[in-house]
Amino acid sequence: MTLKSVDSLPSGVVAPDYDVASVRPGIVHFGVGNFFRAHEAFYVEQVLKDDPNWAIIGVGLTAGERSERKAAQYKAQNCFYSLTETAPSGDSKVRVIGCLRDYLLAPDSPEAVLERLSDPATRIVSMTITEGGYNIDESTGEFDLTNDAVQQDLKTPERPSTIFGYVVEALRRRRDAGHKAFTIMSADNLRHNGTVARKAFLGYAKARDAELASWVEANATFPNGMVDRITPTVSSAVIEKLNKASGLEDDLPLVAEDFHQWVLEDSFADGRPPLEKAGVQFVDDVTDYEHVKIRMLNASHIMLSFPATLMGYENIDQALADEDLRRNVEAFLNKDVIPTLHAPPGVTLEGYRDSVISRFSNPAMADQILRIASDGSSKVQVFWTETVRQALERKTDVSRIAFGIAAYLEMLRTVPDHSEPTFKAKQKELASAEDYESALKLPSFDAWRDLDTTELNAKVIELRKVIREKGVRAAIPA
Ligand code: NAD
Known part of the structure; x- marks a missing residue:
């Protein structure tokens, strides 16, 4: 009917x-x-x-x-x-x-x-x-x-x-x-x-x-x-x-x-x-709730989906079933995000992390990686900035963040023309992504440009080379 x-x-x-x-x-x-x-x-x-x-x-x-x-x-x-x-x-x-x-x-x-x-x-x-x-x-x-x-x-x-x-x-x-x-x-x-x-x-x-x-x-x-x-x-x-x-x-x-x-x-x-x-x-104030959601759920969604796109996975639950990708996203949450995040009343960050991982593994969603990875230039800024700034300011290990950025840029460069309008609108980004140095000048990374990015940028270039020469899996931080 x-x-x-x-x-x-x-x-x-x-x-x-x-x-x-x-x-x-x-x-x-x-x-x-x-x-x-x-x-x-x-x-x-x-x-x-x-x-x-x-x-x-x-x-x-x-x-x-x-x-x-x-x-x-x-x-x-x-x-x-x-x-x-x-x-x-x-x-x-x-x-x-x-x-x-x-x-x-x-x-x-x-x-x-x-x-x-x-x-x-x-x-x-x-x-x-x-x-x-x-x-x-x-x-x-x-x-x-x-x-x-x-x-x-x-x-x-x-x-x-x-x-x-x-x-x-x-x-x-x-x-x-x-x-x-x-x-x-x-x-x-x-x-x-x-x-x-x-x-x-x-x-x-x-x-x-x-x-x-x-x-x-x-x-x-x-x-x-x-x-x-x-x-x-x-x-x-x-x-x-x-x-x-x-x-x-x-x-x-x-x-x-x-x-x-x-x-x-x-x-x-x-x-x-x-x-x-x-x-x-x-x-009265949504700030702490937003930070937890954006820095944990959305940030790990794109941390998974950029490399997963390059690896040919279609849905996010498949990406999470890949042990290397899962280990990387869990390490990103545990080491880069949770130590620099404040939990709002009634929320425990470890509990939130477990719920995010469980939600991502829901096979009934068949949630398309391309949906999550699309419009990456806006998402990188919105979802990653605070975590990147914290890592740069505290001078902690930037390898997971560098890997995420490297995978994002390689995805921009290599993902074949598909129907995502947001990708089509990003022709300039696509052209810049080809070159190691000019890619790092993209507006997506402006939000932490005032900090010392020497090590991060060097690592991004190094990992992009590894992705091109040996494939994504070889670039996933240990
Ligand atoms: P969608 O593609 O189904 O819908 C997007 C809608 O926005 C379409 O109706 C489109 O015509 C309209 N639109 C796009 N650009 C516009 C513009 N410049 N001016 C006016 N309208 C415009 O996507 P969706 O899944 O509904 O996601 C939309 C937004 O919802 C996301 O960008 C995100 O901010 C938010 N969101 C989505 C999810 C999710 O899981 N899908 C979760 C949380 C938040």
Whole structure:
């Protein structure tokens, strides 16, 4: 049965526990990707029975055939989709998510998006637009006003195309109409994602109109949040497998691990859903939680995936089953990360490490290494900087970090052209990665360039030579 309604779902599939027809939208979300569908939507789904005013309208910003197809699929399914949560033990649970109540493709209906954003019922604008989506210049740390699309939006601010243009134009309309501002909530995997979003949206607003920017600064809020749930890309083979198991005919199913976490600052401009009822932890300061997540989980994810890509592994559980890669990632966590990390209340770093390793080994995720390794130039900075700086400052052994960087650069250089758009956008990096010395000048490594990198850089070059001459395994630190 095609997934058009939630009235008669196959047995074992959990239906929404509220009346889908009577919920009202209060959130607009940009970037309706897999992670949003398995994380934010999953949390909101659980609290609509308590407060029906927080249903979500999804917005896609990218034009093109793929986006059109996706939008058509959402419409055809009344925006319902199924989420399969799978534990490392293999136990699964399927639920149909109903909180996404419409999907707008901005290039097709820009005015509908602006109207929705300007409607006072919209009280939160959230986003998962990837780490690189905030248009922050890696060398200055500021919003990049030279970006072509941003320049175009600044020329025609009432006909925007970027998320910055849409959000700021909507805030202008709200101010002029005497409405409140909304909360701008990033759910991307960035340290202090709210602060980054603030910098990006205010950077654009200031360039557009200083007075408007002051109003936004005084009235909008940008909560920081630590988000966590491994959510793999869904191939057509996975779609088939999920539908066979659930009994649904869903064109948009997805799978995620059973683990999920969201630690969020309680700083909302105009109310929020009662997310604590679904397990969201509200705290005054997310810093320590972010550090643990980013420096342990995300950092070891890329520490595994860069060499694993070169070794031809496809999924992260396969990479972890390789004894050399596993030993390296465990040594990285034990020797480079844990001794320089502060645990937030209720978290033990050794326990967190064990849970990360167990989550990575979940075969049901079949989590693609290419997904994890993509957009490496942003990820290296976000996930590794603190650990690299600590090692350089404390003058501890840099061999594991050097190996990670060497594997990253060799991957950039040798991974064949594939469909990852982020790789295609990195032509300059690809060209520089060829040469040992110029590769070390890439912006990805700017964040520790002020420290003495002589030994680290020499080691990176040495290990790149070993990888080229003898293969990756020979370069893995003992
Ligand atoms: P995805 O490819 O399924 O979705 C990404 C979405 O972002 C797409 O809808 C895309 O159109 C949109 N997008 C990309 N660049 C954009 C831009 N510049 N402006 C506007 N929209 C843009 O990927 P995903 O798995 O959903 O991951 C998205 C983000 O979620 C990650 O970059 C990360 O920050 C965060 N995250 C993902 C996971 C995970 O396991 N997948 C876990 C934690 C956090």
